[in-house]
Amino acid sequence: xxxxxxxxxEIHVELKTNSKMFCSCLNxxxxxxxxxxxxxxxxxxxxxxPVINEEALNKVIKxxxxxxxxxxxxxxxxRKNYFYPDLPKGYQISQYDMPLSQRGFLMVNGQKxxxxxxxxxxxxxxxxxxQDGDYSLVDFNRAGIPLMELVTEPDINSAKEARAxxxxxxxxxxxxxxxxxxxEKGQMRVEANISLKKSQKLGTKVEIKNLNSFRxxxxxxxxxxxxxxxxxxxxxxxxxxxxxxxxxxxITLSQRExxxxxxxxxxxxxxxxxxxxxxxxxxxxxxxxPELPQQRRDRFKKEFQLDENNTEILVQNQALGEYFEKVAxxxxxxxxxxxxxxxxxxxxxxxxxxxxxxxxxxxxxPENFAEFITLISQEKISSKIAKEVLREMFxxxxxxxxxxxxxxxxxxxxxxxxxxxxxxxxxxxxQAAEDFKKGKENTLxxxxxxxxxxxxxxxxxxxxxxLLKKAILS
Numbered sequence: 001x002x003x004x005x006x007x008x009x010e011i012h013v014e015l016k017t018n019s020k021m022f023c024s025c026l027n028x029x030x031x032x033x034x035x036x037x038x039x040x041x042x043x044x045x046x047x048x049x050p051v052i053n054e055e056a057l058n059k060v061i062k063x064x065x066x067x068x069x070x071x072x073x074x075x076x077x078x079r080k081n082y083f084y085p086d087l088p089k090g091y092q093i094s095q096y097d098m099p100l101s102q103r104g105f106l107m108v109n110g111q112k113x114x115x116x117x118x119x120x121x122x123x124x125x126x127x128x129x130x131q132d133g134d135y136s137l138v139d140f141n142r143a144g145i146p147l148m149e150l151v152t153e154p155d156i157n158s159a160k161e162a163r164a165x166x167x168x169x170x171x172x173x174x175x176x177x178x179x180x181x182x183x184e185k186g187q188m189r190v191e192a193n194i195s196l197k198k199s200q201k202l203g204t205k206v207e208i209k210n211l212n213s214f215r216x217x218x219x220x221x222x223x224x225x226x227x228x229x230x231x232x233x234x235x236x237x238x239x240x241x242x243x244x245x246x247x248x249x250x251i252t253l254s255q256r257e258x259x260x261x262x263x264x265x266x267x268x269x270x271x272x273x274x275x276x277x278x279x280x281x282x283x284x285x286x287x288x289x290p291e292l293p294q295q296r297r298d299r300f301k302k303e304f305q306l307d308e309n310n311t312e313i314l315v316q317n318q319a320l321g322e323y324f325e326k327v328a329x330x331x332x333x334x335x336x337x338x339x340x341x342x343x344x345x346x347x348x349x350x351x352x353x354x355x356x357x358x359x360x361x362x363x364x365x366p367e368n369f370a371e372f373i374t375l376i377s378q379e380k381i382s383s384k385i386a387k388e389v390l391r392e393m394f395x396x397x398x399x400x401x402x403x404x405x406x407x408x409x410x411x412x413x414x415x416x417x418x419x420x421x422x423x424x425x426x427x428x429x430x431q432a433a434e435d436f437k438k439g440k441e442n443t444l445x446x447x448x449x450x451x452x453x454x455x456x457x458x459x460x461x462x463x464x465x466x467l468l469k470k471a472i473l474s
Contacts, residue, residue, distance in 0.1 A: 003196035003232065005225045006203070007156035009165065010191040013179045014123060015059050015146040021122045022050030022093065027145050029123075029186060034139040042122075042144030044089030049271050052077075056146035057100070057120060057275070058285055059178040063148065064101025064118045065286050066176055071101050073277050077120075077269040085136065086125035088143050094121035096266040100275075106172075107294065108164045114153035123147040126186075142186075148178075154193065159221035163214050166190055171293045175318060183213050190217050194224045196232060203228070204238040208252055210245045220245040224252050296321065304328060310341045320344060323357040323366060330370035333377075340373045347387060351394045363397025372400040384457030385409050411460050418463055421454040422471050433472045444468065 017027050023041035031037055041048045061071050078096040099119035106113050125143040129136045150169070156162050170181040170188060181188040190211040195203035208224055211217045223245075228238055243252040291299070293315050300311045300321075314321040324344055328337045348357075348364075355362060372393065376386050381404060392403045404410055425447055426433045435443045444465070451464045 003198055003203070003225075003229050005157055005159075005221075006154045006195045006197050007158075007162055007221060008154035008193045009150075009152045009156065009162060010193070010207075011150045011166065011169065012123075012189045012191075013148045013150070013173060013181055014187040015056050015148055016177065016179050017053055017055050017059070017146055019053060020144040021053050021056055021120075021146040022144060025144065029142050029145055031141045034137070035141060037141045038143070042088070043140060050093065052272060052275075053146055059146075059176075060100050060118060060120045060148050061277070061282065061285050062176055062289060063150075063173065063178055064104060065282070066172060066289050066292060067101075067104035067106055067115055067118065067150075069101035069104030069115060069118060071277065071282050072098060072275075073279075073282075074098065075100050075275040075277075077272045077275075078266045079269050080121075081265045082263070084124070086127050086138055086140070086143070088125065088140055092121060092124065093269055093272070094149075095119035106165065106168060108161065108168055111155075111161065113155045113161075113165055116151045116153055118148060118150045121147050121149060154195075159218045159225065162192060162221050163218040166217055167214055168293065171316065175290055175292055186212070192217065192221050192224070194221060194228065195238070196225065196228050203232070204240050206238060206240065207242045208245055209242060209255070210247075212247070216245055216247055219250055220252060223250060227252065304337050304341070305334060306338065306341055310345055313345050314341065319356050319358045320349075326366035327369045327373070330367050331373055336370070336373050336377055339377060340369065343373060343376075343386075343390070344369075347390055348394075351391065363395075364393050365397070368393060368397075368399055375400055375404070379460055379462065380404075380411055381409065382411060382452065382457045382459070382461060384452065385411070388457075409458065411458055415463070415467065418451070418455070418459050418467055419471070421451050421459065422464070422468055425450040425454055426471060436472055447472075 014029055015027075019025060020027050020037075020042055023039050025039050025042055026037045028037055041050060064071050075095065075098045077093050079091045080094040080096070081091045083090060099117040101118040102116065104115035104118065106115065123142050123145040125138050125140040127136050127138055152165070156165060166188075170183075173179045173181045173188075179187055183189070192208045192211060193205050194208065195205045197203050206224060206228065208220050211220050224243070231238055239254075239257070241257050242255045244255045245252055296315050297311055300306050300314060301308075306314070314324050324341060327340045327344070331337050331340055348369075352362075357364075372386070372389060375381050375389075376383070381389060385404075388407075389400050389403050389409060392398060392407070393400060396403075429447060429450060432443045432447055436447070447468055448461060448464050451468065452459055452461065
């Protein structure tokens with residue numbers, strides 16, 4: 001039987017702030033020493049009072065606005081009551097009926113995916129289970145870290161589309177500088193709600209947790225779609241439940257029956273005041289939103305005439321994209337701009353090896369890179385010499401013209417000198433020269449390569465080609 005997948009996502013994102021959400025403890029989810037960044041407030045000791053982190057609120061509002069959402073002028077915090085060992089208060093400060101942002105959307109591959117809400121809450125601690133299962137340890141360093149939750153409408157119809165949504169959202173969060181959203185570090189966590197429908201009737205919803213990578217998002221959803229389809233086709237019923245994704249076995253496992261909102265006994269947080277935002281407040285935050293990924297894609301294609309692949313690389317790597325724009329500004333000529341993009345994405349990326357163009361150890365200025373590209377375009381250096389020059393620029397930060405002069409890398413254009421190299425190559429490869437005479441054009445490239453090797457890459461390839469043809473055919 002044919003079933004249509006109906007998928008909605010719940011995505012939790014740890015915000016990049018100096019301190020936690022309701023106290024002054026350091027916000028550092030990477031801290032390796034357990035229970036170092038904790039205090040009576042984030043541990044929920046009696047008599048302590050939380051204080052709202054304004055920066056965290058602004059980051060959530062900025063995200064809501066970037067996703068075309070409506071920001072609430074009046075909002076509040078609520079207590080979400082449940083017991084779990086890593087929840088020190090016995091409840092979580094969250095938002096229920098008055099979230100900070102509602103009714104946004106994100107376009108993914110031409111598909112509009114609606115966003116129900118974006119709200120603010122605090123993170124929980126972390127449980128560490130022993131291998132034998134005899135005990136669990138609790139690390140509360142993460143407890144109280146500002147956590148943003150985004151909930152989509154069930155507008156997603158495939159695992160691939162769900163993955164694309166999560167990837168594009170992460171890119172937006174990084175452009176906004178609200179979070180690194182590193183899934184390996186738990187800074188972005190995805191949960192998927194999946195059901196199958198036939199005609200207009202929706203099926204029973206199942207939630208998958210523990211999707212801690214984009215690969216897991218896609219594979220977990222694909223597995224669950226297949227599992228539910230097999231259950232329905234066997235004439236059985238889907239149970240509304242929460243399932244966990246087992247990354248090694250690549251299966252989902254039942255964890256518990258799914259809770260409803262009333263199970264959490266939400267009520268307004270009595271220790272925090274209501275939140276009020278004026279239009280002036282909202283517009284001030286909106287003014288801080290930079291150019292977003294899709295806007296940059298559209299502009300790079302139109303302004304620089306870049307192809308799809310190069311555009312996407314420069315959009316995904318925000319720092320490299322910004323560096324490219326500085327180089328393009330120096331280069332000016334559209335042909336040089338395209339050539340710059342090619343060298344940045346291939347040769348320079350190969351040298352960087354994990355370094356970023358914004359790192360303090362990166363020494364190549366945009367002006368020097370633009371000069372380097374100009375020298376290539378003017379055929380003052382060959383592609384082989386260009387690699388050597390770029391490597392030296394990377395190591396020393398030197399000016400390309402000075403490097404060429406100091407290392408004796410200037411291109412050979414002297415006809416007599418190139419002619420001597422050509423004669424040596426023809427003498428060593430008489431059969432290849434004879435084959436070219438007989439019309440085998442591909443042998444010319446071989447011979448050109450031999451001449452370039454003979455001149456250590458310094459000869460002008462165009463001049464070599466002309467003189468080589470003349471020498472063989474004369």
